[in-house]
Amino acid sequence: MVQFVFATKELETQFGHWQNFINENFKPDSSKGDENYKVNFDGLIPTIFDHEGRKFKIDFLSDNLNYNKVKSSVNKEPLAKALGSGQKGFKLLDLSAGLGVDAVFLHQLGFKVTAVERNPLVYMALKIASEHLPEIEFIYSDSLKFLETVTPEQFDVAYFDPMFPEKKKSALPKQEMVFFKNLVGFDEDAVNIVNLATDKKLFKRFVVKRPLSAESFKRPAGSIEGKIIRYDIYGL
Ligand SMILES: C[S@@+](CC[C@H](N)C(=O)[O-])C[C@H]1O[C@@H](n2cnc3c(N)ncnc32)[C@H](O)[C@@H]1O
Numbered sequence: 001m002v003q004f005v006f007a008t009k010e011l012e013t014q015f016g017h018w019q020n021f022i023n024e025n026f027k028p029d030s031s032k033g034d035e036n037y038k039v040n041f042d043g044l045i046p047t048i049f050d051h052e053g054r055k056f057k058i059d060f061l062s063d064n065l066n067y068n069k070v071k072s073s074v075n076k077e078p079l080a081k082a083l084g085s086g087q088k089g090f091k092l093l094d095l096s097a098g099l100g101v102d103a104v105f106l107h108q109l110g111f112k113v114t115a116v117e118r119n120p121l122v123y124m125a126l127k128i129a130s131e132h133l134p135e136i137e138f139i140y141s142d143s144l145k146f147l148e149t150v151t152p153e154q155f156d157v158a159y160f161d162p163m164f165p166e167k168k169k170s171a172l173p174k175q176e177m178v179f180f181k182n183l184v185g186f187d188e189d190a191v192n193i194v195n196l197a198t199d200k201k202l203f204k205r206f207v208v209k210r211p212l213s214a215e216s217f218k219r220p221a222g223s224i225e226g227k228i229i230r231y232d233i234y235g236l
Contacts, residue, residue, distance in 0.1 A: 001037070001041070002022050002023075002026055002036075002037045002038070002039060003036075003037070003038045004019045004041070005038060005040050005041065006041045006193075011041045011043075014091050015041050015046070015128070016101065018039075018128075019100070021119065022124065025077065025140075026120045036050070037049065037121065037183075039121075039124075044131075045058070045129065048121055048125060050182065050183070051158070053173045054176070054178060054179040055175075055179065056099075056125075056176045056180060057125065058099055058125040058126055058128075058129040058215070060129050060130070060132050060220060061131060061133075066099065066104075073218065078224045079102065079105070079159075079207070079209075080109055080222040081217055081231075082207045082231035083106070083109075083157055083207050089110065089112060090112065090156040091112045091114070091156050091157075092106055092112065092113050092114070092155065092157050092158065092159060093115075093150070093154075093157075094115035094116065094156040094159050094160075094161075095116055095146075095157075095158060095159065095160040095193055096116070096143065096159075096160055096161045096162055097115035097116060097117035097120065097122070097123075097126055098117065098161065098163075098180075098184075099180065100115065100126050100138075102109070102159065102161060103113070103115040103134065103136055103138075104136065106159065106233050107133070107135060107136050108209075111157075112135075113135075113136045113137070114137045114138075114139060114155070115137070116138075116139045116140075116141050116143045117138060118141065119183060120140065122183065122184065123140040123148065126138045134137060143160075144189070144192055144193055144196060144216075147193070147196050147197060150200075150201050150202050151202075152201065152203075154202075155202070156185045156203065156204050157203050157205045157206070157207070158202070158205075158206045159206075159207050159208075159209075159210070160190070160193055160194065160197070160207070160208045162186075162190035162193070162208075162209075163181065163184055163187045163188050164187075164211055164214065190217060191217045191218075194206075194234075195217075198218060198234045198235070201235070203235055203236060205234070205235050206233070206234040207231050207232070207233055207234075208220075208232045208234070209230075209232075210229065210231075210232055211228065211230070212213075212225060212226070212228055212230050214230075216232045217232070220232035221233055221235065
């Protein structure tokens, strides 16, 4: 169940329609622990709480820790290298939007980003946040379904960062990470995305983020290693 709380009538008028969206799309899965959530609108960015009071919000403007990576060495970041940095204007499909950290970073690198998210609460938070960054398009869909509609002309490159069971360091405070993992679960179907995206040859380059120690979903053409993660590259 998801409860909505609006601090003012104005906020309810502006954001009330999201209640219908969540009622229609949010299917609680008790095996993932996502039973009771509360969405608090006390400003233009909602805060989402779980039943233990853990919370998260997506705020592209004020959350400098997660969304303000622009610095001179940006093209030396492993993700930038993996995707082919400096490809200004390249159209990029992010198949796992999540908290939008990578989507915003890739936008800062000069990619034209479209990002897909299948969890309705996460999508809602992204979509509302993107009112302050409309250059990034967020789509509510399962990427497997979305990929069925994609043609090779639509995007140049694609990126996929599924949730993996292993522990990984995150820039997010711990409680947010626990919240997020409980909410979206582990993306056990990730291999299907990798197979579809590579078999259909939809992209000039397709990059998949993996823990450094994990096996690749499928043999990549190359890889770029960071300290704790690796980017597998397909279609080189
Ligand atoms: C590890 S997080 C991605 C984090 C993201 N790269 C970031 O920077 O914030 C994985 C996200 O991808 C979403 N996801 C995984 N598989 C998906 C799929 N097949 N279709 C749509 N979204 C998917 C999950 O719901 C989750 O929100």
